[in-house]
Amino acid sequence: MVGATRMLRDRRRDVVQARQRRAAITPSEPAQRAAADLRRSGYLVVSGYYSAERCAALRGEIDRIMAEQPDVVQKDKVDADHRVFGAEHASTAIAAFHDDEFLHGVGEAYGGRALVNHTTLAARLRARPGNLGSGQGWHRDAFHFQYKAMIYLTDVGPENGPFQFLADSHHPLTIFADMLRGRLDAPPLTRLSEAQIARLLGRDQARLTTFSAAAGTLILFDSSAIHRGSPIGQGVRYALTNYYYEPHQLVDAMKEKFFPLARAHARSSSVA
Numbered sequence: 001m002v003g004a005t006r007m008l009r010d011r012r013r014d015v016v017q018a019r020q021r022r023a024a025i026t027p028s029e030p031a032q033r034a035a036a037d038l039r040r041s042g043y044l045v046v047s048g049y050y051s052a053e054r055c056a057a058l059r060g061e062i063d064r065i066m067a068e069q070p071d072v073v074q075k076d077k078v079d080a081d082h083r084v085f086g087a088e089h090a091s092t093a094i095a096a097f098h099d100d101e102f103l104h105g106v107g108e109a110y111g112g113r114a115l116v117n118h119t120t121l122a123a124r125l126r127a128r129p130g131n132l133g134s135g136q137g138w139h140r141d142a143f144h145f146q147y148k149a150m151i152y153l154t155d156v157g158p159e160n161g162p163f164q165f166l167a168d169s170h171h172p173l174t175i176f177a178d179m180l181r182g183r184l185d186a187p188p189l190t191r192l193s194e195a196q197i198a199r200l201l202g203r204d205q206a207r208l209t210t211f212s213a214a215a216g217t218l219i220l221f222d223s224s225a226i227h228r229g230s231p232i233g234q235g236v237r238y239a240l241t242n243y244y245y246e247p248h249q250l251v252d253a254m255k256e257k258f259f260p261l262a263r264a265h266a267r268s269s270s271v272a
Helices: 002-024 029-041 052-068 092-098 101-111 172-181 194-203 252-257
Strands: 043-046 081-085 116-126 147-152 163-166 208-211 218-222 227-229 236-245
Touching (some): 052 092, 052 236, 172 194
Antiparallel strands (some): 081 116, 147 236, 163 208
């Protein structure tokens, strides 16, 4: 468990450094209150953040970008999960979500560090046999601090590929314990099998949170936790997700991870 021990040490050091950096950021009072709620469980749900009309307009924007720029659409093996990174470049309506100061401020208050929204993902997930859902199965984004903001643009029920989150799996001590209990792979491996998840949930099924919610629901979460978009059984699920990083993390390798990005377009919408 050398990798796990190193991870635990690095996370503790990261927490200390974050406390030292907090004085350099100035999030708003609402952002600080939301970050306190986020800190309790690793996620925060805000119902009705966008109206149904705004969600419908944004779905149209995603369809338009994918039709106009098919070369930037990333697809899974069964043609279920369609993704466009950098969607803010191709739509002023999506750029409004990308630039949302409240979402940015919550992340900075939660992490105690300056953040940059590197990209907004526009995603359309369709029911197809054998699909693994958004994100292609259970995973964590990293073993260090990570923060995302996602908004449902369609109503999402149990069969529509809802987001799922394993409670407490972002806490350093729980990460270490889960590696032992679930016989998980050591860092830097971040993917988990169904068997590993079953071992973790076999001890405590209540750790699994499934986010069925209406269009316009905002979900803020620590994506160093174990999570997934569950396989979709029917319908189509649309969502936008902001990917926040510390400035020093945006090295060339990170930028290449999201390539290709959507291009600017003269007919991008001004929906607000």
